[in-house]
Amino acid sequence: MHDRLDFNDLPTSLAGRLTPSALVADALLRQTITEGGCERFFEGGSRLVVIHGVRPDDASVLCDAVHDLIGGTVECFVQINASARDWTDLASQRPQYVERLLMDASVSTRPLAVLSRRRTEVPGVVGTVADGVIPLARSQEAIADIVREAAGFQPDERLLARLARLPLPFLNLAIRPGMSADRMWRIAGRLVRHRPELERERRPAKLTDAKVRKPSDASVVATPQPAPERLEDLPGMGEAGRWGLRLAADLAEYRAGTLPWSDLESGMLLHGPPGTGKTLFARALAGSCEIPLHSHSIAAWQAKGHLGDMLKAMRAAFAEARKSAPCILFLDELDSVGSRDEPLGDNASYQRQVVNGLLECLDGAAQRDGIIVVGATNKPDVIDRAVLRPGRLGRHIEVRLPDLAGRVGILEHHLRGELPDANLMRLADEFGEASGAALAQLVREARGLARRVRRSMSEADLWAALPPGVLLSDAAFRRMCVHEAGHVVAGLEMAAVSGLVPTRVRVRRRVRDGEGNQTDFDVLEGIDQSRESVEAQIVVMLGGLAAEEVLLGSRSTLGGGSRDADLVRATRLATSFEFSFGLGGHLHSVPTTELASAAAWRDGERSRDRVEQVLGRCFGKAKAIVERRREEINALASRLAKTNAVTLT
Numbered sequence: 001m002h003d004r005l006d007f008n009d010l011p012t013s014l015a016g017r018l019t020p021s022a023l024v025a026d027a028l029l030r031q032t033i034t035e036g037g038c039e040r041f042f043e044g045g046s047r048l049v050v051i052h053g054v055r056p057d058d059a060s061v062l063c064d065a066v067h068d069l070i071g072g073t074v075e076c077f078v079q080i081n082a083s084a085r086d087w088t089d090l091a092s093q094r095p096q097y098v099e100r101l102l103m104d105a106s107v108s109t110r111p112l113a114v115l116s117r118r119r120t121e122v123p124g125v126v127g128t129v130a131d132g133v134i135p136l137a138r139s140q141e142a143i144a145d146i147v148r149e150a151a152g153f154q155p156d157e158r159l160l161a162r163l164a165r166l167p168l169p170f171l172n173l174a175i176r177p178g179m180s181a182d183r184m185w186r187i188a189g190r191l192v193r194h195r196p197e198l199e200r201e202r203r204p205a206k207l208t209d210a211k212v213r214k215p216s217d218a219s220v221v222a223t224p225q226p227a228p229e230r231l232e233d234l235p236g237m238g239e240a241g242r243w244g245l246r247l248a249a250d251l252a253e254y255r256a257g258t259l260p261w262s263d264l265e266s267g268m269l270l271h272g273p274p275g276t277g278k279t280l281f282a283r284a285l286a287g288s289c290e291i292p293l294h295s296h297s298i299a300a301w302q303a304k305g306h307l308g309d310m311l312k313a314m315r316a317a318f319a320e321a322r323k324s325a326p327c328i329l330f331l332d333e334l335d336s337v338g339s340r341d342e343p344l345g346d347n348a349s350y351q352r353q354v355v356n357g358l359l360e361c362l363d364g365a366a367q368r369d370g371i372i373v374v375g376a377t378n379k380p381d382v383i384d385r386a387v388l389r390p391g392r393l394g395r396h397i398e399v400r401l402p403d404l405a406g407r408v409g410i411l412e413h414h415l416r417g418e419l420p421d422a423n424l425m426r427l428a429d430e431f432g433e434a435s436g437a438a439l440a441q442l443v444r445e446a447r448g449l450a451r452r453v454r455r456s457m458s459e460a461d462l463w464a465a466l467p468p469g470v471l472l473s474d475a476a477f478r479r480m481c482v483h484e485a486g487h488v489v490a491g492l493e494m495a496a497v498s499g500l501v502p503t504r505v506r507v508r509r510r511v512r513d514g515e516g517n518q519t520d521f522d523v524l525e526g527i528d529q530s531r532e533s534v535e536a537q538i539v540v541m542l543g544g545l546a547a548e549e550v551l552l553g554s555r556s557t558l559g560g561g562s563r564d565a566d567l568v569r570a571t572r573l574a575t576s577f578e579f580s581f582g583l584g585g586h587l588h589s590v591p592t593t594e595l596a597s598a599a600a601w602r603d604g605e606r607s608r609d610r611v612e613q614v615l616g617r618c619f620g621k622a623k624a625i626v627e628r629r630r631e632e633i634n635a636l637a638s639r640l641a642k643t644n645a646v647t648l649t
Helices: 012-017 020-035 039-043 056-067 096-105 123-130 138-149 158-162 168-174 183-200 237-256 279-288 298-302 307-323 345-362 404-413 424-431 437-450 459-465 474-498 531-541 544-552 566-579 592-597 604-628 630-643
Strands: 048-051 082-088 112-116 132-135 265-272 293-297 327-330 369-378 395-398 499-509 517-523 645-647
Touching: 020 039, 020 056, 020 132, 020 138, 020 168, 048 123, 056 082, 056 112, 056 168, 056 279, 096 112, 096 123, 168 183, 168 279, 237 279, 237 395, 265 544, 279 293, 279 327, 279 369, 293 298, 293 307, 293 459, 298 307, 298 531, 307 327, 307 369, 345 604, 404 424, 404 437, 424 437, 424 459, 437 459, 474 499, 474 531, 474 544, 474 604, 474 630, 499 531, 499 630, 531 544, 531 566, 531 604, 544 566, 544 604, 566 604, 604 630, 630 645
Parallel strands: 048 112, 048 132, 082 112, 265 369, 265 395, 293 327, 327 369
Antiparallel strands: 499 517, 499 645
């Protein structure tokens, strides 16, 4: 960090910069560049930094701060002679403003800062060549320093939040020597309420019919469209995002002629629960690769009519994509293609021809050089294996619900620079596990709440838009804590055998969408998958119900009902144990994917008895662990009730 400059020690020639707005702008600029890891900007020379999150009202003051920037230490009073570009209003930019910036940056011998309203409005080529693309720092700390120096008191959080909502130039009206906190509060409030009127005045007046020019008029300049979404700006995508960025780099080499198409990984399958951003990923991938996107749905092809119409629509989609290659061809609902292995009776011929038609488009006679095919599905297990082999859609990536950091990033993405001081970490944690679509809906509802009363959105609107959920009673919350503590203790005891290591456990007093409790596990790779290890995994799954029965005297519905509930997962694994893995009392085996329709499972009570014996044996082991370690479970349950989350590793 650079030493903080004392502006009282600066030469009198800089006295014109000692207004509150200029001081805050200077502090914000220094904090932004330092926190963004771009300290070399202070050294002068050829540098390019892009700062996003800048309000148009603040751009002129921040541009002045860039122009007047002096050395990075107290001892250095030499002006850096930096320059700035205001890109907060793209509609006002002259044609080819990006090209002009790139040309100026390529020959400049001084630092250059670009101020942008949103990260998504920064062209990809500019972000690539810049030394840093960084968000503007929050202004409250800098404003607090200026209030203390100018007015002689420490402002509280409410006053700081109100001052931070003002355009930087308005700070000169609200912060004055000798002003009381009450008067500053009133003036800032009036300026905040007056601001919408000023924004309306700045909007260009609508053209009358006499002033409307024909589209052919050469002087008409098209309004720039918002920059496309890019993977660099898309939080929470994990492995899929990393794959996409590698593809973008390879594609750039392919277009430069240094990499043959055969070396590109041109097919992948995204799978995961609904709402995790699979369609959004396709759009962002096309944006990062800077190529067209062709989006299709298998179900929409099937809706064209009979088999011939469906195959015609499929082939037309690939033919259209070839015309704009290189491009992305996105195939949603890929599970609708089905599998030729399914026992479909009269529909088997239809299914075979659909799969064969897709295979023909993916390779065969119709080569797809330049076409990157991305498939998406919620059910990867029902897709024909030939479609998913290497060379077609050989890369399979699961898109999971975002973690806490991912949820915060998604909220920031949809807020588009609004509410920079909101405590999104607390909000995302309170919301709990949620898809990207649910988080986007939360922001839309918050905007709607503010819009209906004709005011700017506030953090309170986000909290008001949270789903109300169900507040658990003391008894229900205690049971939930005991249940999860049982999973943890059973998991710790069986980790060496099961390969499941508990890492974090969390509970919620207010449950939303059934997601109130969860224990996370790391899966040890290469564990010996023996009879003992599979049974140990079932023991861990049943540890929660065992803890309820031993400590509370009865079991609840926490263990069953949903697809991912403990008993449902344990039953699936026990069924595989007996009829697929060959670990039970018989040697016959059925593929795991066919267990749901296998005759062995439909064969009456004897088959179900075999599964029940496995579950009963494992439940007895789980109860023995709980009995032996009940004090640990009680202690962990009490800790969870107080903290809501415990990290174990």
